[in-house]
Amino acid sequence: QKEVEQNSGPLSVPEGAIASLNCTYSDRGSQSFFWYRQYSGKSPELIMFIYSNGDKEDGRFTAQLNKASQYVSLLIRDSQPSDSATYLCAVRRDQTGANNLFFGTGTRLTVIP
Amino acid sequence: EPEVTQTPSHQVTQMGQEVILRCVPISNHLYFYWYRQILGQKVEFLVSFYNNEISEKSEIFDDQFSVERPDGSNFTLKIRSTKLEDSAMYFCASSKGDTQYFGPGTRLTVL
Numbered sequence: 031q032k033e034v035e036q037n038s039g040p041l042s043v044p045e046g047a048i049a050s051l052n053c054t055y056s057d058r059g060s061q062s063f064f065w066y067r068q069y070s071g072k073s074p075e076l077i078m079f080i081y082s083n084g085d086k087e088d089g090r091f092t093a094q095l096n097k098a099s100q101y102v103s104l105l106i107r108d109s110q111p112s113d114s115a116t117y118l119c120a121v122r123r124d125q126t127g128a129n130n131l132f133f134g135t136g137t138r139l140t141v142i143p
Numbered sequence: 144e145p146e147v148t149q150t151p152s153h154q155v156t157q158m159g160q161e162v163i164l165r166c167v168p169i170s171n172h173l174y175f176y177w178y179r180q181i182l183g184q185k186v187e188f189l190v191s192f193y194n195n196e197i198s199e200k201s202e203i204f205d206d207q208f209s210v211e212r213p214d215g216s217n218f219t220l221k222i223r224s225t226k227l228e229d230s231a232m233y234f235c236a237s238s239k240g241d242t243q244y245f246g247p248g249t250r251l252t253v254l
C-alpha cells in the first residue's frame with residue numbers, strides 16, 4: 031500500500047511569513063514528487079516538482095527532498111492571503127511515463143492578513 | 144496557454160443510470176488519466192491511458208467503469224449503473240510524460 035502522509039492542518043501563518051508544509055511517503059521506489067495547490071471546489075494546480083535530493087527554488091516556493099528519510103517539504107516565502115488553499119503532495123514511481131500519482135490528503139493553509 | 148477541458152461541469156443522475164464524462168486533453172499530450180475526489184477526501188487515481196489502451200488502473204476502476212478515446216481529441220469516462228458512492232469530483236489529467244495537468248473537473252451527484 032503506497033501511502034502519502036500530510037498533516038491536515040489547518041496551518042495558519044501571518045502575511046509575509048514563511049509557511050512550511052511537510053509530506054512523508056512510504057514507497058521507497060518513488061522517483062518524482064509534486065506539490066499541487068487546490069482551492070476549494072477547484073482542481074489541483076501544479077506548483078512545482080522535484081526529482082533529486084536537495085532544494086529546488088521557483089520564485090517564492092522552495093521544494094526540499096530527502097529520499098533517505100522519505101520526506102518532501104514545501105516552503106512558501108512572503109506568504110500572501112492568496113496562498114490560502116489546500117496543498118497536496120503527490121508522488122510517482124517513475125520520472126517519466128504513464129505512472130499515476132499518489133496523493134496525500136493535503137494541508138490546509140490560511141494566511142492571515 | 145493550453146488547458147485540459149472537461150464537460151459537463153456538473154452532472155446529476157439517478158442511481159442505476161449510466162453517465163459519460165468528457166475530457167479534451169492538451170493537444171500534444173500522450174498520457175491521459177482519470178482521478179476522482181470524494182468530498183473532503185484525497186484525490187484518488189482511477190486509470191491511465193496511453194497509445195490507445197489502458198496502461199494502469201486502480202482497484203476502484205472495476206467493470207463498472209470504462210474509458211475511451213473515440214477520436215483524436217476526446218477522452219471519456221463511462222460509469223455504468225451508478226451508485227450513491229460514485230458521487231465525487233472527477234478530474235481528467237494529461238501529460239507529455241512528465242508533469243500532469245488537471246482539468247477543472249466534473250462534479251457527479253448520484254441521487
